[in-house]
Amino acid sequence: xxxxxxxxxxxxxxxxxxxxxxxxxxxxxxxxxxxxxxxxxxxxxxxxxxxxxxxxxxxxxxxxxxxxxxxxxxxxxxxxxxxxxxxxxxxxxxxxxxxxxxxxxxxxxxxxxxxxxxxxxxxxxxxxxxxxxxxxxxxxxxxxxxxxxxxxxxxxxxxxxxxxxxxxxxxxxxxxxxxxxxxxxxxxxxxxxxxxxxxxxxxxxxxxxxxxxxxxxxxxxxxxxxxxxxxxxxxxxxxxxxxxxxxxxxxxxxxxxxxxxxxxxxxxxxxxxxxxxxxxxxxxxxxxxxxxxxxxxxxxxxxxxxxxxxxxxxxxxxxxxxxxxxxxxxxxxxxxxxxxxxxxxxxxxxxxxxxxxxxxxxxxxxxxxxxxxxxxxxxxxxxxxxxxxxxxxxxxxxxxxxxxxxxxxxxxxxxxxxxxxxxxxxxxxxxxxxxxxxxxxxxxxxxxxxxxxxxxxxxxxxxxxxxxxxxxxxxxxxxxxxxxxxxxxxxxxxxxxxxxxxxxxxxxxxxxxxxxxxxxxxxxxxxxxxxx
Ligand SMILES: *[C@@H]1O[C@H](CO)[C@@H](O)[C@H](O)[C@H]1NC(C)=O
Ligand SMILES: *[C@@H]1O[C@H](CO)[C@@H](O)[C@H](O)[C@H]1NC(C)=O
Ligand SMILES: *[C@@H]1O[C@H](CO)[C@@H](O)[C@H](O)[C@H]1NC(C)=O
Ligand SMILES: *[C@@H]1O[C@H](CO)[C@@H](O)[C@H](O)[C@H]1NC(C)=O
Ligand SMILES: *[C@@H]1O[C@H](CO)[C@@H](O)[C@H](O)[C@H]1NC(C)=O
Ligand SMILES: *[C@@H]1O[C@H](CO)[C@@H](O)[C@H](O)[C@H]1NC(C)=O
Ligand SMILES: *[C@@H]1O[C@H](CO)[C@@H](O)[C@H](O)[C@H]1NC(C)=O
Ligand SMILES: *[C@@H]1O[C@H](CO)[C@@H](O)[C@H](O)[C@H]1NC(C)=O
Ligand SMILES: *[C@@H]1O[C@H](CO)[C@@H](O)[C@H](O)[C@H]1NC(C)=O
Ligand SMILES: *[C@@H]1O[C@H](CO)[C@@H](O)[C@H](O)[C@H]1NC(C)=O
Ligand SMILES: *[C@@H]1O[C@H](CO)[C@@H](O)[C@H](O)[C@H]1NC(C)=O
Ligand SMILES: *[C@@H]1O[C@H](CO)[C@@H](O)[C@H](O)[C@H]1NC(C)=O
Numbered sequence: 001x002x003x004x005x006x007x008x009x010x011x012x013x014x015x016x017x018x019x020x021x022x023x024x025x026x027x028x029x030x031x032x033x034x035x036x037x038x039x040x041x042x043x044x045x046x047x048x049x050x051x052x053x054x055x056x057x058x059x060x061x062x063x064x065x066x067x068x069x070x071x072x073x074x075x076x077x078x079x080x081x082x083x084x085x086x087x088x089x090x091x092x093x094x095x096x097x098x099x100x101x102x103x104x105x106x107x108x109x110x111x112x113x114x115x116x117x118x119x120x121x122x123x124x125x126x127x128x129x130x131x132x133x134x135x136x137x138x139x140x141x142x143x144x145x146x147x148x149x150x151x152x153x154x155x156x157x158x159x160x161x162x163x164x165x166x167x168x169x170x171x172x173x174x175x176x177x178x179x180x181x182x183x184x185x186x187x188x189x190x191x192x193x194x195x196x197x198x199x200x201x202x203x204x205x206x207x208x209x210x211x212x213x214x215x216x217x218x219x220x221x222x223x224x225x226x227x228x229x230x231x232x233x234x235x236x237x238x239x240x241x242x243x244x245x246x247x248x249x250x251x252x253x254x255x256x257x258x259x260x261x262x263x264x265x266x267x268x269x270x271x272x273x274x275x276x277x278x279x280x281x282x283x284x285x286x287x288x289x290x291x292x293x294x295x296x297x298x299x300x301x302x303x304x305x306x307x308x309x310x311x312x313x314x315x316x317x318x319x320x321x322x323x324x325x326x327x328x329x330x331x332x333x334x335x336x337x338x339x340x341x342x343x344x345x346x347x348x349x350x351x352x353x354x355x356x357x358x359x360x361x362x363x364x365x366x367x368x369x370x371x372x373x374x375x376x377x378x379x380x381x382x383x384x385x386x387x388x389x390x391x392x393x394x395x396x397x398x399x400x401x402x403x404x405x406x407x408x409x410x411x412x413x414x415x416x417x418x419x420x421x422x423x424x425x426x427x428x429x430x431x432x433x434x435x436x437x438x439x440x441x442x443x444x445x446x447x448x449x450x451x452x453x454x455x456x457x458x459x460x461x462x463x464x465x466x467x468x469x470x471x472x473x474x475x476x477x478x479x480x481x482x483x484x485x486x487x488x489x490x491x492x493x494x495x496x497x498x499x500x501x502x503x504x505x506x507x508x509x510x511x512x513x514x515x516x517x518x519x520x521x522x523x524x525x526x527x528x529x530x531x532x
Pocket of ligand 5: 045046089090091092169
């Protein structure tokens, strides 16, 4: 049995579902020459294929053309891969750069990864991760290069790419490339993304349900215009560092401890992890100056700021714009939203996409702006359709997760979407379970990292195991291909967050609407907790 067939079996206990993918007895030499010969075989509408390149397993691939704002200019590739790079025009003044990583150990599966923030960056780490698992993988630059949204300015075509078109085009073109290269169509197609990538996963589910059989969407940036407004209200409400309303950065650890004092025990166990922030209605009044006559305290305007941050944001006529920041995230949020500086993505979205006005001042942000952004809703980037029946009907599956210490996208917004789907489709959770499952990952920051058991296979640096009980990607594969759906996702906490130091503990994260509750015993044992 060849290695690619073993990879196919990474889904535990599969009985002999093998794909003789890269031609039964092909050698590595044949793979290399096929890679070298692929470019002229690709006849893709609107595309310019730049190059193909064989990348041997273990190569530290140099990426000299990568925009400096996108991260490091290299990526270690752990499996023999054929890399294809191309440009696809999406209009006469917009287009996508994209790449395909075609592994020698192909499992017959296709996968697209997503993007982040308002960028502009091919996720080479996600591509390396998924290609190493035998997926023919693609990713685009989402229609522009770099981590800022400057390219949106005066060019709605680029905004359209960002809203949905880059992703969908990349999938259509990527499947064609995979088909041509391997000489046979893929068997199943998947998606893995978080943040803006989570939104892209739901956009696909809502508008292009044929694209994927299995979608893993983390911490989705859906309700995107409203999220951008909410992201801007922290600066508006807290002001800059000289404002009397501003809460100094070094005070947030005190607030965090006060939050834990009030809420950590609500799940039955005090370990610094709030399993269910929805139960936490934080009251900062105990930190008020004068209450205990201490010097290190919050003034009345500062208390008011803290109140605002942990309250939902409302717009004109009392409409809900976005839920509150969930308590527990504040140590990181102090360096993201509570800095006394404008939030860059809010600036980019309002200046370049909503108003086309380079002078727009984030300190003037108000409910009229929230309404303007929500009404303009360029290319329906809001990504808030509650009807997922097309996904349901074709038997595709959605695995949605959200870290409960997320300091960028409130974890309260994910259950809000789930309930929106439930209400729109008239389906109770037991019925949604058939095709849509949502997991709350406690102690986890934005997409990854955090104080708790945050390692769930969601990216290349967060893999403890390929066991579908412990890995969101292999979990969705097992769900799609064997019909065995995840009931919980086991997360891992490494000692000092360092994999080589071993496992500190594991915890099973519950499927919504269940919540994790301590039932007794050693809290570092999975069995000490129960989803209720
Ligand atoms: C692979 O090689 C073996 C032995 O050389 C041969 O029997 C088999 O038919 C080959 N399979 C394919 C798919 O070429
Ligand atoms: C890959 O190359 C870069 C730059 O040359 C270097 O900084 C990095 O440490 C290398 N990574 C590995 C794992 O070799
Ligand atoms: C974007 O980056 C790619 C390399 O990833 C490069 O080929 C392309 O020319 C860049 N596009 C622009 C408009 O700078
Ligand atoms: C892919 O398969 C080749 C042999 O076909 C093997 O040498 C290599 O280790 C495999 N790579 C991975 C990442 O499993
Ligand atoms: C090719 O580009 C044109 C616009 O320039 C567009 O109308 C058409 O849909 C594109 N084709 C594909 C397959 O994307
Ligand atoms: C681009 O296409 C639009 C319509 O899609 C057309 O109005 C415009 O003239 C075209 N511009 C150029 C430079 O071809
Ligand atoms: C790199 O990205 C930044 C931020 O998005 C952008 O301003 C810049 O133009 C990009 N550079 C190139 C060469 O594309
Ligand atoms: C700080 O905010 C005040 C208004 O609250 C404003 O007048 C002042 O210009 C701001 N300072 C800076 C450096 O932005
Ligand atoms: C103030 O006193 C109350 C009651 O004793 C206590 O709960 C609270 O933590 C104190 N606050 C500070 C800032 O010490
Ligand atoms: C977005 O905010 C507007 C108010 O500005 C509200 O009417 C609308 O329902 C909100 N949309 C979502 C998806 O929350
Ligand atoms: C928001 O500010 C603009 C001026 O920047 C003003 O015209 C508008 O009335 C304000 N809206 C609200 C709801 O205060
Ligand atoms: C973990 O980190 C702490 C402090 O950062 C250190 O004291 C401890 O030795 C580390 N543990 C291991 C096993 O490295």
